Amino acid sequence: MEVPSKTQPLFSIPVDSDHKATEFKPFDLSSPHMRAFHLAWFSLFSCFFSTFSIPPLLPIIRDDLNLSDTDVGNAGIASFAGSIFSRLAMGPACDLVGPRMASATLSLLTAPVVFSVAFISSPQAFILLRFLIGFSLANFVSSQFWMSSMFSSCVVGRANGVAAGWANVGSGLAQVVMPLLYTLIMRFNVQSSMAWRIAFIVPPIFQAATGLMVLAFGQDLPDGNYKHRRRTSKEPKQKVFDVLFNGLKNYRGWILGLTYGFCFGVELTTDNIIAEYFYDRFNVNMDMAGLIAATFGMANCVSRPTGGVVSDEMGKRFGIRGRLWSLWLVQTVAGLLCVLLGRVNSLWGSILVMCSFSLFVQAASGLTFGVVPFVSKRSLGVISGMTGSGGTVGAVVTQLLLFSGSNKFSTQTGISLMGLTMLLCTLPITLIYFPQWGGMFCGPSIEPDSINDDYYLLV
Amino acid sequence: MEFRGLFLPSLLLFSCLTATCYGMVTFSSLHRTLVVTASPTPGQVLKAGEDQITVTWSFNQTFQAGTDSTYKTVELKLCYPPISQVDRAWRKTVDDLKKDKTCQFKIVAKPYSSSDNSCTWTVERDIPSATYFVRAYAYNSDNVEVAYGQTTDSQKATNLFEVQAITGRHVSLDIASVCFSAFSILSLFGFFFMEKRKTRASQQK
Numbered sequence: 181m182e183v184p185s186k187t188q189p190l191f192s193i194p195v196d197s198d199h200k201a202t203e204f205k206p207f208d209l210s211s212p213h214m215r216a217f218h219l220a221w222f223s224l225f226s227c228f229f230s231t232f233s234i235p236p237l238l239p240i241i242r243d244d245l246n247l248s249d250t251d252v253g254n255a256g257i258a259s260f261a262g263s264i265f266s267r268l269a270m271g272p273a274c275d276l277v278g279p280r281m282a283s284a285t286l287s288l289l290t291a292p293v294v295f296s297v298a299f300i301s302s303p304q305a306f307i308l309l310r311f312l313i314g315f316s317l318a319n320f321v322s323s324q325f326w327m328s329s330m331f332s333s334c335v336v337g338r339a340n341g342v343a344a345g346w347a348n349v350g351s352g353l354a355q356v357v358m359p360l361l362y363t364l365i366m367r368f369n370v371q372s373s374m375a376w377r378i379a380f381i382v383p384p385i386f387q388a389a390t391g392l393m394v395l396a397f398g399q400d401l402p403d404g405n406y407k408h409r410r411r412t413s414k415e416p417k418q419k420v421f422d423v424l425f426n427g428l429k430n431y432r433g434w435i436l437g438l439t440y441g442f443c444f445g446v447e448l449t450t451d452n453i454i455a456e457y458f459y460d461r462f463n464v465n466m467d468m469a470g471l472i473a474a475t476f477g478m479a480n481c482v483s484r485p486t487g488g489v490v491s492d493e494m495g496k497r498f499g500i501r502g503r504l505w506s507l508w509l510v511q512t513v514a515g516l517l518c519v520l521l522g523r524v525n526s527l528w529g530s531i532l533v534m535c536s537f538s539l540f541v542q543a544a545s546g547l548t549f550g551v552v553p554f555v556s557k558r559s560l561g562v563i564s565g566m567t568g569s570g571g572t573v574g575a576v577v578t579q580l581l582l583f584s585g586s587n588k589f590s591t592q593t594g595i596s597l598m599g600l601t602m603l604l605c606t607l608p609i610t611l612i613y614f615p616q617w618g619g620m621f622c623g624p625s626i627e628p629d630s631i632n633d634d635y636y637l638l639v
Numbered sequence: 640m641e642f643r644g645l646f647l648p649s650l651l652l653f654s655c656l657t658a659t660c661y662g663m664v665t666f667s668s669l670h671r672t673l674v675v676t677a678s679p680t681p682g683q684v685l686k687a688g689e690d691q692i693t694v695t696w697s698f699n700q701t702f703q704a705g706t707d708s709t710y711k712t713v714e715l716k717l718c719y720p721p722i723s724q725v726d727r728a729w730r731k732t733v734d735d736l737k738k739d740k741t742c743q744f745k746i747v748a749k750p751y752s753s754s755d756n757s758c759t760w761t762v763e764r765d766i767p768s769a770t771y772f773v774r775a776y777a778y779n780s781d782n783v784e785v786a787y788g789q790t791t792d793s794q795k796a797t798n799l800f801e802v803q804a805i806t807g808r809h810v811s812l813d814i815a816s817v818c819f820s821a822f823s824i825l826s827l828f829g830f831f832f833m834e835k836r837k838t839r840a841s842q843q844k
Contacts, residue, residue: 239729243767244807248726288827292820298812371688372765373807381815388823395830 191402199402200332204339212399213330219398220279220323221343223287223390227316228350229357230294230383231259232477234310235452236355236470237362237376241306244373251303255310256452257579260572262314267572270318271565274325275423275558278406280398283322287391290316294384298377316387320344321568325561328553329401334492337503337550341488345480345546351451352477354383355470427562432555435608436548436563437570442605443511443544445574446518446598450541451477453583454534457591462527472531479538486539487546500554500617504609507547508620511606514540518599522592545571554614664784665734669776672706673713673788674699677773679800687804688764694746696775696788698753709785710751710777715758716742717802720795723769736784742774751777768804 193201193211201213208214234241235256242252266286273282293312300306323343331339358379365375400406427433455473458464464472487510494502517537524530548567555563578601582594589597613619615626678693679685685692694715698707718741724730732741744766747758774789791798 242727242729243769244804246768249728250726284830285827288823291823295816295820295823298816299808301806301808371805371807373805374809374812375807377807377812381819384823385819388819388826391823392826392830395827 195402196332198332200330201402202332202334204331204335204342206342212402216326216330216398217339217343219390219394220283220326221346223283223387223394224319224323224343224347225350226383226387226390227287227290227319228347229354230290230387231263231313231317232351232354232451233294233358233380233383234259234313236358237379240362240372240376244376245301245303245306247303247306251307253584255307257576258307258311259314260448260575260579262311263317263572264569264576266315266318267321267569268565270321270568271325271427271559271561271563272420272424274322274561274564276420276561278400279322279326279329280394280400280405283319283326284391284394284398286316286319286322287387287394291384291388291391294380294387297380317572318565318568320347321561321564323347324549324552324564324568326400328560328564333553334496336553337488337491337495337546338485339488340549340553341491341546342485344549345482345484345488345542348480348484348542349478352474352480355474355477359470423559424562427556427559427566430556430559430563432612432614433563433566435612436552436555436567437573438605439507439511439570439609440545440548440567441570441572441574441577442602443514443541443548444571445576445578446514446602447538447541447545448572448575449578449583449598450537452579453591457595458527458530461592462530464527472534476534476538479535480542483539483542484546487543488550490543491547491550495550500551500614501620503547503551503554504612504620507544507551508606508609510540510547511544511609512603514544515599515602515606517541518602519596520599522594522596522599551612554617664736666732666736666739666787667734669784669787670702670706671788671793672699672702672786673697673775673777675715675773675775675788675790677790677800681798682800684801684803685762687762687766687768687802689762691759691761692746692773693757693759694773694775695757697756699788707751707753707777707786709779711780712748712778712782713751713756713775714748714778715746715773715775717744717746717766717771718742718774718789720770720772720791720799722796722799723771742776746773762802764805766802766804768802770799770801772799 191199191201191211191213193205193208193213194203195213196202201211204217205214206217209218238252241247247255270282270286290313293309293315296309300309324340327339327343328336361379361382362376365378366372370378451473454476455469458472459466459469490506490510491503494506496502498505514537517533517540521530521533521537524533549564552564552567553560578598582598583591610620613622614624616624618624673696675694675696677695678691696713696715719730721732724732724741730740730743733739744763746760749756749758772789772791772795774787776784777786779785789795
C-alpha cells in the first residue's frame with residue numbers, strides 16, 4: 181500500500197529525523213539552525229557585556245556614588261544572585277513558551293534596567309541595579325535550550341560549547357571597551373561623573389537590538405515556532421507543574437548543577453578576583469592587571485567550544501560514557517591547576533598556570549553542556565536551568581567563603597582551597613547513570629533498541 | 640648643643656641616602672618641618688568646580704636653620720583622613736610612599752622657599768565627595784620626599800573640611816534613558832500584538 185509521503189521541507193544543512201541539524205556550519209546563515217545559533221550567541225554576548233560592563237568602571241563609580249568596599253562586594257554577589265533565580269525560572273519558561281520568546285522578552289525587559297544607570301546616586305540603588313542586571317544572564321539557559329532543540333546529539337556539544345564560548349567573550353570585551361568609551365566621552369569635555377553614565381547607554385541599546393533580532397529572525401524549532409508545533413498523540417500537552425517536577429526529581433540535574441558550580445562558578449569568581457590578585461601579589465600596574473583579567477575571560481572563545489567538540493568526539497566513539505569520563509578528567513585537571521595557581525610564586529609562572537587553568541576550566545563548562553541535553557527530553561529547560569543556576573550558586577558560594585573581606589587567609593590560599601573543592605565536587609560525576617547508555621563505571625542496563633516513544637514520558 | 644645641631648640634618652641626609660639606596664621612602668621617616676594652613680574652616684563644605692581653597696605654607700622656624708637646605712620643590716595635595724578611608728581599601732594609608740594612596744589629588748607644585756608661600760586653587764570638577772585635609776611634601780633634587788607638613792594633627796582628625804562633588808545626573812540623560820527604555824518595552828509588546836494578530840488571521844482562514 182502506498183503511503184503518501186509528506187512534503188519534506190528543504191534545509192540547506194543535513195538533518196536527522198527530528199529535523200535537527202547533524203552538522204555544525206558556523207559560517208552558513210541560510211538554515212534556521214545556523215540562524216538560531218548566531219542569534220543565540222549574539223544575544224547572550226550582549227547580556228554578558230551588560231552584566232560585566234560595571235566592574236571595569238568601578239574605580240570611578242565607587243568614588244562618584246560614595247561606595248565602600250562592602251558595597252562593592254555586595255553588589256558583585258548581588259549580580260550573581262540575581263541570575264540564580266532567573267536561570268531557574270528560564271528553564272520552565274523555555275519548555276513552555278519556547279526559547280525565542282523567552283530570551284527576547286528577557287533581553288528587552290532587562291535593557292531598561294541598564295538604562296537606569298543614568299538615575300542612580302546611592303549605594304543601595306547600585307546594589308539593586310546589579311541584582312536586576314544579573315537577571316539577563318538567564319539567557320544562557322535559553323541559548324543552550326535553543327541549541328539542544330536545533331542540533332542533533334552528534335553535534336549538540338559543539339553547538340552548545342561554541343554558543344556559550346563566543347558569548348562569554350562579552351564579559352572580557354566589556355573590560356576593554358567600557359574604559360575606552362569612558363575616555364572617549366571625556367574627550368568631549370564631559371565631566372567624569374556624567375561621562376560614565378553616558379557610557380552606559382551603549383550596552384542596553386546593543387542588548388535591545390539583539391532581542392529584537394531574535395524576535396524578527398529566529399524560530400524555536402527547525403520546523404517553526406512553538407505556537408505552531410503539532411502535538412502528536414505521543415507528546416501530551418505539557419503542564420507546568422509536571423514539567424517542573426519531572427526535572428527537579430531527576431538526580432542527574434542536581435549533580436550537574438553541583439559540578440557546573442565548580443567549573444563555571446569558579447570561572448566567574450576568578451573573573452572577579454584575578455586582576456586584583458595580580459595587582460596586589462605581583463605589583464603589576466592596573467592596566468596590565470586588567471589585560472590579564474580580560475585574557476582569562478576571552479580565552480572562552482576557543483576553550484569552551486573545544487570542550488564541546490571533545491564531548492561530541494568522545495560521544496561518537498564511546499557514547500555517554502565518553503562524555504562523562506572526559507568531563508570528569510578535564511574538570512579534575514582544572515582543579516589541580518587551580519591548586520597550583522595559588523602556590524606558584526613567580527609572575528610568569530602564575531600567568532602560565534592561569535592560562536592553562538582557563539583552558540581547562542572553560543572546556544569543562546563546555547563538556548558539562550555536552551551531557552545536559554541527554555538528561556531529559558521533556559524537561560530539557562528545567563535541567564538546563566538547574567545546571568546553569570548551579571553555576572552561579574557556585575560563584576556566590578566560593579566568593580563568600582573564600583574571597584570576602586572577612587577571611588583570615590590570603591588570596592593565594594583561597595585559590596588553592598578553591599581548587600581542592602573543585603576536585604571534591606567533581607567526584608559526583610561518577611554517580612551519573614543512564615539506564616539506556618550506562619555511566620562512568622557501569623554499562624547500560626536496558627537495550628537501547630527497546631526504547632520506544634513511551635520512553636519520552638520517562639525522561 | 641652642636642651635636643644636636645648636627646644630628647638632625649645628618650639624620651635627614653642619612654635617611655635620604657638610605658632612601659636612594661633602597662628606593663623606598665616611608666612616611667614615618669619624614670619630619671614635619673613645614674607649616675601648612677588652608678582657608679576652609681573645620682567642617683566647611685566646598686563645592687567641586689566652584690569654591691576655592693587658599694593654601695599657605697612655610698618652613699617651621701623652630702627647626703634648625705639649614706634643615707631645609709635639601710628642599711627643592713614643594714607639592715601640595717588633597718588627602719583623605721581616616722574617616723574617608725573606612726572600608727575603602729583604594730584610599731589606604733601605607734608607610735611606603737610609592738604605595739601610599741592617602742593623597743590622590745595634586746593642588747599645586749612650586750619651587751621651595753622658606754616663607755611667604757601661598758596659592759589659591761579652585762576645587763576641580765572631578766574631586767569626589769569626601770572629607771579632606773591638605774598636605775605638603777618637600778622634595779629634594781632627586782625628586783624624593785624629604786619632609787612634609789599638613790593642616791591637620793598627627794591623628795588626622797581635626798581641622799578637616801568636606802568637598803561636595805558635582806552630580807553626574809542631568810535632565811537630558813534622564814529623558815534619553817526613559818525614552819530608550821520605553822522603546823524597548825513597547826517594541827516587545829508590539830511584537831506580541833503582531834504575532835497574536837497573525838495567529839488570529841491564520842486561524843480565520
